[in-house]
Amino acid sequence: MADLPTDVSVRVSPGDVLGILGGGQLGRMIAVAAARLGLKVHVFNDDPHSPAFDVAARATTASFADTEALAEFARGCAVVTYEFENVPVPAAETVAAHAPLRPGVRALATAQDRLLEKRFVAELGIATAPFRAVDDAASLARALAEIGRPAVLKTRRFGYDGKGQAVIRDGDDPATAFAAIGGTPAILEGFVPFAAEVSVVAARAADGTIAAFDLCANRHEGGILARTSVPAAVSPATEASARDIAGRIGAALDYVGVFAVELFLVREGGEERLVVNEMAPRVHNSGHWTDFGAATSQFEQHVRAVCGWPLGPTRRLGARVTMDNLIGADVEGWRALVADPGARLTLYGKGEARPGRKMGHVTRVEAAGEPPAGTSET
Amino acid sequence: MADLPTDVSVRVSPGDVLGILGGGQLGRMIAVAAARLGLKVHVFNDDPHSPAFDVAARATTASFADTEALAEFARGCAVVTYEFENVPVPAAETVAAHAPLRPGVRALATAQDRLLEKRFVAELGIATAPFRAVDDAASLARALAEIGRPAVLKTRRFGYDGKGQAVIRDGDDPATAFAAIGGTPAILEGFVPFAAEVSVVAARAADGTIAAFDLCANRHEGGILARTSVPAAVSPATEASARDIAGRIGAALDYVGVFAVELFLVREGGEERLVVNEMAPRVHNSGHWTDFGAATSQFEQHVRAVCGWPLGPTRRLGARVTMDNLIGADVEGWRALVADPGARLTLYGKGEARPGRKMGHVTRVEAAGEPPAGTSET
Numbered sequence: 001m002a003d004l005p006t007d008v009s010v011r012v013s014p015g016d017v018l019g020i021l022g023g024g025q026l027g028r029m030i031a032v033a034a035a036r037l038g039l040k041v042h043v044f045n046d047d048p049h050s051p052a053f054d055v056a057a058r059a060t061t062a063s064f065a066d067t068e069a070l071a072e073f074a075r076g077c078a079v080v081t082y083e084f085e086n087v088p089v090p091a092a093e094t095v096a097a098h099a100p101l102r103p104g105v106r107a108l109a110t111a112q113d114r115l116l117e118k119r120f121v122a123e124l125g126i127a128t129a130p131f132r133a134v135d136d137a138a139s140l141a142r143a144l145a146e147i148g149r150p151a152v153l154k155t156r157r158f159g160y161d162g163k164g165q166a167v168i169r170d171g172d173d174p175a176t177a178f179a180a181i182g183g184t185p186a187i188l189e190g191f192v193p194f195a196a197e198v199s200v201v202a203a204r205a206a207d208g209t210i211a212a213f214d215l216c217a218n219r220h221e222g223g224i225l226a227r228t229s230v231p232a233a234v235s236p237a238t239e240a241s242a243r244d245i246a247g248r249i250g251a252a253l254d255y256v257g258v259f260a261v262e263l264f265l266v267r268e269g270g271e272e273r274l275v276v277n278e279m280a281p282r283v284h285n286s287g288h289w290t291d292f293g294a295a296t297s298q299f300e301q302h303v304r305a306v307c308g309w310p311l312g313p314t315r316r317l318g319a320r321v322t323m324d325n326l327i328g329a330d331v332e333g334w335r336a337l338v339a340d341p342g343a344r345l346t347l348y349g350k351g352e353a354r355p356g357r358k359m360g361h362v363t364r365v366e367a368a369g370e371p372p373a374g375t376s377e378t
Numbered sequence: 379m380a381d382l383p384t385d386v387s388v389r390v391s392p393g394d395v396l397g398i399l400g401g402g403q404l405g406r407m408i409a410v411a412a413a414r415l416g417l418k419v420h421v422f423n424d425d426p427h428s429p430a431f432d433v434a435a436r437a438t439t440a441s442f443a444d445t446e447a448l449a450e451f452a453r454g455c456a457v458v459t460y461e462f463e464n465v466p467v468p469a470a471e472t473v474a475a476h477a478p479l480r481p482g483v484r485a486l487a488t489a490q491d492r493l494l495e496k497r498f499v500a501e502l503g504i505a506t507a508p509f510r511a512v513d514d515a516a517s518l519a520r521a522l523a524e525i526g527r528p529a530v531l532k533t534r535r536f537g538y539d540g541k542g543q544a545v546i547r548d549g550d551d552p553a554t555a556f557a558a559i560g561g562t563p564a565i566l567e568g569f570v571p572f573a574a575e576v577s578v579v580a581a582r583a584a585d586g587t588i589a590a591f592d593l594c595a596n597r598h599e600g601g602i603l604a605r606t607s608v609p610a611a612v613s614p615a616t617e618a619s620a621r622d623i624a625g626r627i628g629a630a631l632d633y634v635g636v637f638a639v640e641l642f643l644v645r646e647g648g649e650e651r652l653v654v655n656e657m658a659p660r661v662h663n664s665g666h667w668t669d670f671g672a673a674t675s676q677f678e679q680h681v682r683a684v685c686g687w688p689l690g691p692t693r694r695l696g697a698r699v700t701m702d703n704l705i706g707a708d709v710e711g712w713r714a715l716v717a718d719p720g721a722r723l724t725l726y727g728k729g730e731a732r733p734g735r736k737m738g739h740v741t742r743v744e745a746a747g748e749p750p751a752g753t754s755e756t
Contacts, residue, residue, distance in 0.1 A: 014712055014725045032410055035433045038712075038725025038738065054435035055413045057727075295719075304716065313719040317695075334392055334416075338682065341673070341691040347392045347416025349435075360416060 012307035014038030019077035023050025025348040027083035033299035064091040074098035102256040102306040107281040130190035143188040194264035201287035202246040258302040260284030293321030318365035331359035390685035392416030397455035401428025403726035405461035411677035442469040452476035480684040485659040508568035521566040572642035579665035580624040636680040638662030671699035696743035709737035
């Protein structure tokens with residue numbers, strides 16, 4: 001997990017090549033933002049049917065274990081970034097040996113292991129759910145005794161959209177839960193009695209400047225983000241606290257680029273407090289509203305940061321912005337959405353609308369005085 | 379110049395292939411808009427270093443005289459459009475034989491010949507500068523006698539950004555002017571004593587619906603557009619007249635897609651009137667402000683129209699929007715522009731900043747109550 005110090009002298013110019021590890025919709029939207037700023041984009045992914053390939057100047061299909069392919073890719077790039085947190089650390093290290101990698105290997109390694117991530121956040125003095133490492137039946141029994149029920153058992157690695165998780169309630173057999181997540185190294189987390197889920201999407205520039213977008217209120221369905229709304233209905237103090245948390249995490253990782261911190265909002269005795277759930281070392285689904293709803297999109301902001309350019313303004317462009325994910329068959333409602341003058345549609349160019357697959361999203365920016373947007377998750 | 383009737387039944391779906399003839403910055407911005415709507419883009423151009431190739435799922439480099447390459451390209455597309463008006467008509471006809479071509483061949487053929495274009499507009503009863511066909515010294519002498527001096531001699535074909543034009547003033551030798559434009563078939567136009575240059579950028583859907591963006595006030599330098607500002611400082615009647623002109627031209631061509639009509643604004647005796655200068659059967663430089671400054675960009679609007687989708691709303695998003703072209707070495711000012719929180723930068727990814735070459739543009743959207751944008755054409 002060797003990490004190179006941030007090289008603040010890295011300056012990328014239009015016409016230079018920005019490399020992206022990973023080729024999903026996040027890479028696709030980063031690639032579009034980079035192209036709009038005159039950069040050439042080279043996407044590296046292991047799937048020849050990658051949505052980002054369709055908008056990139058160059059695409060390489062190779063395994064993340066192919067050291068030679070990674071090195072050749074990196075040597076042609078002025079800077080490389082990644083669009084998903086499960087890029088194998090050795091692959092990131094190979095790239096970092098041949099090109100500036102932003103954000104760095106440390107952010108990646110921390111974020112892709114729930115236990116390392118929780119420890120990192122807790123050591124900064126930032127509230128998390130209570131947690132214990134779980135490696136086997138004995139450590140699970142100890143952890144359950146200390147944390148109590150209900151609790152959530154999560155794989156340390158490769159979890160997303162609610163996958164790799166099992167809730168253990170009164171009467172549940174811990175062995176069943178451990179088997180359900182594959183019996184792999186895990187973390188047991190206490191339940192947080194949250195009133196709402198929020199996230200802060202922020203960027204940190206190479207010079208340490210931090211800029212956060214407005215706090216996002218998120219609604220999940222079946223473990224998958226369904227809707228993000230801004231502004232979140234929280235106190236100014238809570239909004240400031242979220243920005244402070246993002247700033248401390250970004251600084252501690254010497255982070256360069258956009259990242260997101262998912263938070264639980266807890267309301268107790270008339271007070272609000274925030275508990276960190278997890279962080280994502282990349283642009284984030286809850287930041288998609290910024291594409292039409294903020295003065296700079298999270299994708300452009302990420303490109304600015306990793307190129308060593310100044311961050312753009314994060315001002316929200318409407319009184320209220322909502323972003324609804326189009327999951328699986330939702331995308332079949334595209335005809336109604338293109339006919340809806342209040343809807344701005346983004347589709348990811350994915351072939352098959354499998355259940356649970358993120359196919360696109362729709363953003364609604366309401367000017368002051370406009371009626372609230374209807375839901376249109378048809 | 380055979381033209382197929384508009385097939386209103388053509389319906390393109392996300393995932394289908396949109397073909398673009400031409401690979402410049404206009405094609406690049408159309409391609410980005412199409413990708414954001416989930417379409418696959420295939421760009422056909424004769425230059426392997428085409429800015430649009432960098433954001434397209436597929437690129438074909440071949441001559442516009444290569445009938446087989448054109449046919450193969452078209453057969454793989456759900457719909458084809460073009461991004462420059464000098465696509466050879468036979469090439470367009472070849473494509474139209476294998477795929478819906480929107481806009482059609484007739485709009486292309488009309489717009490690429492100044493004489494046909496002026497006659498077409500005049501026959502609609504819309505004011506143009508006085509004009510005469512010029513084929514040789516004798517017809518030039520007759521035309522000059524009828525129109526008077528000063529007058530402008532323009533090639534019928536392949537003129538843009540002020541190229542292929544010569545002004546004939548008192549004392550000028552007409553033969554010199556004719557030689558200066560290459561002695562090719564030409565048109566002599568009377569001078570219009572305009573107070574301002576404006577343009578209307580409009581879209582016509584397959585079902586005949588028309589939607590125009592706000593009238594654009596344009597300032598040219600050295601024959602090249604330097605700045606577009608909206609709103610244009612004209613009366614509501616003039617704005618309505620421009621929309622009416624666009625509607626009549628669009629309907630007469632059975633046009634599908636975005637087009638622009640460049641107009642001279644003449645002020646006489648306290649009255650305003652509009653005189654058509656020329657039309658462009660494509661997205662237009664004076665419409666670039668819509669990309670950040672309107673509820674739908676001209677690029678998305680064009681994609682919607684050619685796909686047979688409903689047009690999007692054209693509402694301006696700020697009290698005032700300005701778009702400054704970055705011509706040639708202007709682009710070297712990019713560092714100042716990315717550091718300017720009021721500037722939204724778009725670069726075209728072109729390699730060499732030759733004099734007169736359009737390298738990018740910068741858009742400024744001012745909310746109500748904000749101070750006017752400074753000029754930053756550094």
